[in-house]
Amino acid sequence: MAYEQEKQVAMQATLAAAKLCQRVRQDIPPAMEKSDKSPVTVADYGAQSLVCKALGEAFPNDPIVGEEDATALRSPEYEASRQKVVSYVREIEANASETEILNWIDRGNGQVAPRFWTLDPIDGTKGFLRQDQYAIALALIEDGEVKVGVMVCPALSLTSDDPGTLFVAVRGEGSQMMAITEGELKPIRVCGVEDVSKLRVVESVEASHGNPEQQQKLLDAVGITTPSLHMDSQAKYGVVAAGDAALYLRLPSADRPDYRENIWDHAAGAIVVEEAGGRVSDMYGQPLDFSRDVKLRETRGVIVSNGIIHDRVLEALKR
Ligand SMILES: Nc1ncnc2c1ncn2[C@@H]1O[C@H](COP(=O)(O)OS(=O)(=O)O)[C@@H](OP(=O)(O)O)[C@H]1O
């Protein structure tokens, strides 16, 4: 099977990161503020450290484009947070030094290349802080295409009482999911359409990450009457891939028309949905191009669907 080593390493690494995130969340972490005013926690740093360590060992030549870097954490001001990151990472990597742990985080400062990984160590940090949904999202991009994607959603329960679901996809080989404590992967498929009005839709929790008014107008135009589920992070892609929702809408925010999506916020989710039989595009039907830049410069809005209703949504958007 193609990319088998990449798939296994990515799964092990993101599961270790998920374990760290769950540990941090038991202790109710405070958030630090980044220069763009968005939150980051010791779990974001710890998760990035663990995933980058594993990838660096298995694939030393692959750059990693990660969301976080250790600059703030190295400053005297964040001494206490740094110590916490070190202590949580050492619960999993017992012999790691502080220098190693910070250097692993900074492995995520790689550049887009013909083959590279993109990592969101915690997607949905606000959800993580609220005790809601979040995801550890990792994808391999090669020759202009996402080839492997893994998302661990430690607070998402789809199969059993076990909270925690892992999604994984390899290009051309379908998508799978498993309950994280069970360890057995099962194929997943998007849902069909019997009655459009009853289709389930997922949207962001944070109103500013989309355009709730426009999204509601669009749903009215398509004829969907079921109230949307609001969920943080790429878990939204997971529920579409697993057939629990038919549509994920993310129209450009009216307050921030200049905002461009980051590749790590979509790459893993996109391949998981596509390989489950769904479709991912921008609001004009254009595919998302993860191979050029850290930002999806040409992408306006993101539409994720079971495939069947995609054109109907794009048509309604045109109108
Ligand atoms: N204005 C704007 N528009 C679109 N997207 C934005 C915007 N601001 C931030 N972000 C990114 O949203 C990521 C979380 O997305 P979600 O859809 O999960 O939002 S939410 O969790 O429901 O708030 C979040 O990812 P994380 O930083 O990893 O949490 C951000 O990268």
Ligand SMILES: [Mg+2]
């Ligand atoms: Mg963030």
Ligand SMILES: [Mg+2]
């Ligand atoms: Mg994110």
Ligand SMILES: [Mg+2]
């Ligand atoms: Mg993040």
